[in-house]
Amino acid sequence: MPNIPLTFDTSWLDPLAERMQEDGPWDKWELFKLALEAEEAMAVREFDQLQSLKYLPLLSPFPHQLQTAEKVLLEMRGRAILADEVGLGKTIEAGLIMKEYMVRGLAKKILVLVPASLVIQWTKELYQKFGIAAVAQKKEYMWRQHDVVVASIDTAKRDPHRRHVLDIDYDMLIIDEAHKLKNKRTRNYQFVKEIRKKYCLLLTATPIQNEMDELYNLINLLKPGHLGHNATFSSNYVEGKRQSKNSEKLREEIEKVMIRNKRSDGGIQFTSRRVQSVPIQLSAEEMALYDGVTRFVREQYHTGITGGAGGFNSLSLITLQREVCSSKEAAFMTLYNMHQRTAENSVMREQIMELVEMIKQIDTHSKAAKTVELIQDINDKVIIFTEYRATQNYLQKYLHDHGITSVPFRGGFKRSKKDWMTDLFQNRAQVLIATEAGGEGINLQFCNQVINYDMPWNPMRVEQRIGRVHRLGQKRDVHIHNLSTVGTIEEHILNLLYEKIDLFEMVIGELDDIVERLSLNHSLEENLIQIIMDSRSSREMALKLDNMGHAIRAIRQTQARTSSPLSEAADQ
Amino acid sequence: MQQEQVRQFVERYLASFSAHIVESHPDYLTVKLPVEVDKDIGNRPFYWSWVEKMNIAYQPLVMTFAFHPDRIPEGKRAEYLHLGAARMQQIFASTQKHGRFLCMYEQKGGLLGGTRRSTPLVPWLGLNLKVSLLCDKKRDILLYLGINLHNPQVVHDFTSFLFSLPLTPTIPDYFYTLDRRITVPQALSMAEKTVADVLELEDQTWAMEAKARLQEELEILSAYYEELARREPESAEKEEDEQEVEENVEIIPEVEAPAAPTPPPVEQVQTFDEYRASGGRILDFLRANGIHETPKEEVNQKEWRKSTPDEERQRRMDELTWQYEPRIEVQFINGGLFYLSTTPPSNSTPKGRNTSKSPVSGRIL
Numbered sequence: 001m002p003n004i005p006l007t008f009d010t011s012w013l014d015p016l017a018e019r020m021q022e023d024g025p026w027d028k029w030e031l032f033k034l035a036l037e038a039e040e041a042m043a044v045r046e047f048d049q050l051q052s053l054k055y056l057p058l059l060s061p062f063p064h065q066l067q068t069a070e071k072v073l074l075e076m077r078g079r080a081i082l083a084d085e086v087g088l089g090k091t092i093e094a095g096l097i098m099k100e101y102m103v104r105g106l107a108k109k110i111l112v113l114v115p116a117s118l119v120i121q122w123t124k125e126l127y128q129k130f131g132i133a134a135v136a137q138k139k140e141y142m143w144r145q146h147d148v149v150v151a152s153i154d155t156a157k158r159d160p161h162r163r164h165v166l167d168i169d170y171d172m173l174i175i176d177e178a179h180k181l182k183n184k185r186t187r188n189y190q191f192v193k194e195i196r197k198k199y200c201l202l203l204t205a206t207p208i209q210n211e212m213d214e215l216y217n218l219i220n221l222l223k224p225g226h227l228g229h230n231a232t233f234s235s236n237y238v239e240g241k242r243q244s245k246n247s248e249k250l251r252e253e254i255e256k257v258m259i260r261n262k263r264s265d266g267g268i269q270f271t272s273r274r275v276q277s278v279p280i281q282l283s284a285e286e287m288a289l290y291d292g293v294t295r296f297v298r299e300q301y302h303t304g305i306t307g308g309a310g311g312f313n314s315l316s317l318i319t320l321q322r323e324v325c326s327s328k329e330a331a332f333m334t335l336y337n338m339h340q341r342t343a344e345n346s347v348m349r350e351q352i353m354e355l356v357e358m359i360k361q362i363d364t365h366s367k368a369a370k371t372v373e374l375i376q377d378i379n380d381k382v383i384i385f386t387e388y389r390a391t392q393n394y395l396q397k398y399l400h401d402h403g404i405t406s407v408p409f410r411g412g413f414k415r416s417k418k419d420w421m422t423d424l425f426q427n428r429a430q431v432l433i434a435t436e437a438g439g440e441g442i443n444l445q446f447c448n449q450v451i452n453y454d455m456p457w458n459p460m461r462v463e464q465r466i467g468r469v470h471r472l473g474q475k476r477d478v479h480i481h482n483l484s485t486v487g488t489i490e491e492h493i494l495n496l497l498y499e500k501i502d503l504f505e506m507v508i509g510e511l512d513d514i515v516e517r518l519s520l521n522h523s524l525e526e527n528l529i530q531i532i533m534d535s536r537s538s539r540e541m542a543l544k545l546d547n548m549g550h551a552i553r554a555i556r557q558t559q560a561r562t563s564s565p566l567s568e569a570a571d572q
Numbered sequence: 573m574q575q576e577q578v579r580q581f582v583e584r585y586l587a588s589f590s591a592h593i594v595e596s597h598p599d600y601l602t603v604k605l606p607v608e609v610d611k612d613i614g615n616r617p618f619y620w621s622w623v624e625k626m627n628i629a630y631q632p633l634v635m636t637f638a639f640h641p642d643r644i645p646e647g648k649r650a651e652y653l654h655l656g657a658a659r660m661q662q663i664f665a666s667t668q669k670h671g672r673f674l675c676m677y678e679q680k681g682g683l684l685g686g687t688r689r690s691t692p693l694v695p696w697l698g699l700n701l702k703v704s705l706l707c708d709k710k711r712d713i714l715l716y717l718g719i720n721l722h723n724p725q726v727v728h729d730f731t732s733f734l735f736s737l738p739l740t741p742t743i744p745d746y747f748y749t750l751d752r753r754i755t756v757p758q759a760l761s762m763a764e765k766t767v768a769d770v771l772e773l774e775d776q777t778w779a780m781e782a783k784a785r786l787q788e789e790l791e792i793l794s795a796y797y798e799e800l801a802r803r804e805p806e807s808a809e810k811e812e813d814e815q816e817v818e819e820n821v822e823i824i825p826e827v828e829a830p831a832a833p834t835p836p837p838v839e840q841v842q843t844f845d846e847y848r849a850s851g852g853r854i855l856d857f858l859r860a861n862g863i864h865e866t867p868k869e870e871v872n873q874k875e876w877r878k879s880t881p882d883e884e885r886q887r888r889m890d891e892l893t894w895q896y897e898p899r900i901e902v903q904f905i906n907g908g909l910f911y912l913s914t915t916p917p918s919n920s921t922p923k924g925r926n927t928s929k930s931p932v933s934g935r936i937l
Contacts, residue, residue: 004779006771006900008764012672012907016756019673020909029739030588031671032906034581036700036731038664039905041573041655043702043712047778054573055656058641077708077785077895104710131656169894190878196887198895199708223789224888225796231803 044104048074052099059129061096062472064261065089069096071259078199079222081178081258083207087471088261090203091122094174095130101199102132107171108147110134111195114176116152122176123150137161143168153180157191170197178202181221182214193221207258212238219257227253271448272477273470277494278374280485283364286328290488292355293324293331300348301533312338318529323388325490326454327367327395328359330388335359367483368398371451374481375404375431381447383432385465386454392433395453399431406431444468448476453483455493458525462497489532489541496528496545573655579639582653585609585663588670600638600645607632612666613659674698674908676739677747693749693911695721697759698730700905703767705774707782707898713774714905717766718916719759721752726766728919734910749911767902770922779898786896790889797885 019026044051050070053059061069065088072080072093078101082090101107112134114122119136126134126148135142137151143164153175156165173195175181181189181202200222208215216233219226227233239245282290297317316334323330335352342349375382384406386392392408399406407421407429425432426446447469456462470478484494527548535541573581582601586593589609595602605613607630611620614633623630636650637659644650653660677693696718703713718730727733743749754762879887 004898004900006768006902008760008767008902009904010760012904013756013760016673016907019675020756023675026675026741026908027671027673027906028588029674029676029741030584031667032674032908033671033735034585034588034667035664035671035906037581038667039700039702040714042664043714044704044710045712047705047709047711055654057654057656058652073709105704106706106708106710131658133658193884194879194887196891198891223792224884225792229796229799229803232799 042103050096050100051103052096055099055103056130059092061092062089064265065093065096068093068259068261069100072097072201073100076257076259078172079201079257081202081204081207081218081222083204083258083260085260085262086205087467088263089472090205091125091176092129094176094201094203095126095132097199097201098126098172098174099130099132101172107199109168109170110148110172110174111156111165111168111170111197112148112150112174112176113153113156113192114150115180116154118176119150119152126150140164153188153191157187162191166194166196168196170195172199172201173197174201174203176203178218179204179206179214182217184217184220189217189221207260215254219254222257226257271470271474273466273480274477275480275482275498277482277484277498278370279491280366280370280483282366282485282487283362285358285362286364286366287487289328289331289355289358289362290324290485292358293320294489296351296355297321298533312341314533318533321489321532322454322457323390325485325488326386326388327365327391328362329394330390332356332359333390365398367453367485368395370483371395371453372399372402372404374451375399378449378479380449381425381430381432382449382451383434383444383447383469384451384453385434387435387456388454389435391453392435395433399433404431405429406433408432409434409436411436443473445471445473445475448474448478449481450478451481451483455482455484455490455497457493457528459497492532492538492542492545493528496549575639575654578653578655578660582637582663585667594634595636597645599640599643600636600648600650602634602636602648605633605635608670609666612669613662668906672906674906674910676734676741676908676910677743677749678910678912678914679738679740679744680747680913690746690748691913693743693747693913694723694915695749695752696730696910696912696916697721697756697907698734698910699759699763699907700731701763701767702903702905703771704901704903705778705898706901707778708785708895709778709782711778713770713922715767715770715922717763718910719762721754721756721759722750724754724758724762725918726762727916728766728922730916733916737912737914739910743911747911747913771900773921782896782898786892789892789896793885793888793892797881800881 050066050073052069053061064084068082068084072078072082078097082093084090084093098107098110102110112122112126123134123136126132132148134148134150135146137143137149137155140160142149143161151161155161173192175192181192183189202218202222204218207218213230216227216230228236237246237250297320300312301314301317316338320331320334320338323334335356339349339352339356342352371384384395386395389410392410396406396408405428407424409418409421409425409432413421421432422444425444432444432447450466450469452462452465456465466478466480482494482498484491528545531541531544531548535544579601586603586606586609589606591606591609592604593601594604610616610630610633614620616633620630636645636648637653638644638650639653641652641654644652651657651659680691699715699717699719701715701717703715705711705713716729716731718727718733719725720727
């Protein structure tokens with residue numbers, strides 16, 4: 001072809017000449033054929049056809065993921081912002097694109113920069129899902145020794161690592177949680193800008209959080225000048241911080257570098273959530289304990305606030321209040337600790353002893369008994385979430401006594417132990433009792449039954465719990481059972497979260513935004529605490545919670561109305 | 573490659589090394605790896621360097637390969653083999669290593685009529701080549717060339733012709749070889765010419781499009797940097813002013829010291845794997861190859877400075893060229909000498925030039 005540089009491999013000339021001279025050693029005819037067949041199996045016959053799928057027989061990507069990979073390859077030429085909404089599988093898209101370039105021999109040296117907490121998960125996923133032997137960067141020599149390196153951006157930007165990274169020509173650079181690079185004056189931004197790269201993928205679910213400039217900065221990282229100079233961009237497209245003009249044109253420009261799949265686009269089928277409250281009637285003794293603790297907590301809380309003597313810090317009081325909703329075992333530990341810290345013969349100590357005595361009197365376990373019933377009815381894998389270790393331990397024993405197999409799961413477990421427990425749960429045990437919803441990358445989609453044994457007061461945590469099982473890959477409807485003890489705070493909270501603000505129907509981003517707008521200084525959780533502690537009667541509490549629910553609903557509705565053209569542009 | 577073909581491929585591969593098949597089940601295969609295979613796909617270079625150094629008997633690896641993801645045998649440490657499996661890629665690499673150079677003679681069956689007259693064999697150089705068209709995308713064209721070394725001439729699809737012949741690694745009785753009138757380097761020149769001819773007939777659109785894209789991107793880029801220079805002639809000072817607004821942790825050190833010189837690249841004598849295979853210590857290798865750990869006292873965050881707009885622009889231009897610039901690479905797959913009495917059909921162009929998807933080996937992979 002005219003004017004196209006051509007290199008012709010001649011490295012075989014000498015070895016062949018040598019063999020001709022010596023008449024050997026010659027290879028076997030059969031292996032010669034096999035080598036040729038292998039080459040034929042791997043040859044890329046078409047410019048524009050995904051090759052990677054035939055190398056990934058165990059992966060079944062969703063149509064939107066395949067389309068995204070194709071678009072990045074064919075139209076965006078390997079430089080793109082992948083901005084799918086949470087849970088649509090940006091990692092899969094990035095993996096597909098990465099594999100495609102590797103299979104075509106166009107990318108060998110690849111750097112994946114992610115938050116430190118996701119390094120292992122990325123490494124593992126690339127290997128398990130894409131057969132890509134990525135290594136988590138630990139030692140300095142690894143930058144050069146390995147082709148595919150996953151590292152945290154905070155490590156990479158520091159010497160001696162930075163020097164290696166800026167010295168290497170990367171065939172491909174992938175950055176997860178790229179919205180952290182929205183500010184162009186940060187060191188991270190500058191650092192990424194200096195990396196030499198051929199293809200580049202920026203992954204983020206929130207390309208714009210507050211200002212138009214954020215998107216501009218991201219695009220400038222990917223393709224400097226694509227939207228012109230900052231000032232030109234502003235005068236052409238920006239009306240206000242969150243407002244755009246010439247939306248049509250802007251949308252076109254953004255489409256060239258960004259792909260954003262949304263849940264609402266259809267084609268992406270999420271199964272339904274079926275939420276159910278399970279009312280639990282406490283026995284008289286249990287109710288007495290609950291009332292006793294509640295009274296104690298409020299008294300102490302107010303003494304503490306008004307500067308009274310010997311008050312406990314409000315945090316442990318609130319904890320106690322929550323624990324008593326969960327289980328008497330959880331409350332007992334905190335009471336015990338409080339007892340240790342109070343002076344002998346003090347009134348407080350006496351009060352605590354009284355409560356402890358009440359715990360000793362109780363021999364019913366209404367909540368646990370109901371749970372066993374529920375599990376037996378479900379007759380399938382179940383995940384139980386609780387906030388407290390004491391409840392977790394107790395439940396495990398209780399279930400065991402009733403012939404139900406269970407495994408524990410805690411945030412403090414090492415990664416390998418988490419995997420082991422997940423495996424046990426999948427293959428041996430009926431129930432997983434978890435104290436944390438986090439544990440990114442733990443796949444529990446094989447289970448579709450969740451029991452919220454107690455309710456976190458922070459709605460984000462509830463969403464994270466459900467998010468563990470209700471995600472792409474879940475094939476059945478997800479059943480959520482919320483245990484709610486009648487006549488307690490738990491009942492009120494559940495009422496607020498579930499009935500008033502439809503928490504369970506929201507997506508993560510939406511909730512985040514609402515919480516942020518609702519309370520400029522206090523989190524929703526703190527608001528709840530205030531209401532609960534300050535209300536003199538349960539009726540007053542119910543009323544205040546009700547008002548809060550209304551406020552949230554109102555915000556949610558205005559938000560739906562005022563979504564700016566910009567976010568629409570970004571959403572296209 | 574369908575799973576059945578994966579299995580056949582693996583069986584043929586193992587058979588070429590006379591591997592001992594421990595168990596052959598419809599779903600899986602258990603095999604004792606022969607030495608060469610073990611070295612290529614066993615992932616134990618340290619073990620091998622140890623065995624060889626100590627001159628002791630080796631323990632063969634026993635592996636079980638499963639061919640159906642849903643039917644992995646229980647109680648065995650089986651691994652699922654498919655086209656994309658890392659092990660399969662190792663097996664491919666192993667065939668390429670052991671199936672590179674051949675010397676074969678055509679063996680005409682029977683010697684009809686009992687003639688004891690000697691028959692001449694014509695020397696051919698067979699070359700299997702992979703021609704890759706590269707820009708930001710890639711396509712491969714496989715060429716199977718045969719070059720007559722006695723009577724200079726090039727034919728296409730030579731290898732598929734070879735597959736139809738009875739060939740033997742030793743020269744059969746009553747045959748003699750004609751002399752080579754051209755050298756292998758001369759044959760290479762003919763091959764180069766042939767590849768150029770093939771490319772001439774190829775659709776050029778991909779390269780033109782790539783060049784146009786490159787041009788377009790470069791124009792956007794220069795427009796941007798020109799505007800940048802116009803609007804922010806003293807961008808450095810301006811940036812500094814802005815930075816004071818930033819929180820401390822994130823501020824970029826704005827130090828005018830030149831970037832620290834990077835350690836000179838030390839010539840890499842051998843690859844890490846070779847080195848390890850020869851029994852060397854990792855640490856020694858790293859030291860010898862200049863991949864050193866920077867001593868703490870040399871670590872200085874301040875040595876780094878931001879690129880100037882000019883440097884940035886240059887870097888970006890290099891990236892674009894790297895990404896889009898069309899280029900062609902011709903790789904040698906394998907090849908060898910073939911002494912033939914039958915004359916191959918003189919194909920002057922490769923079969924089904926543009927859509928050539930049928931493999932010469934006659935097997936659908």
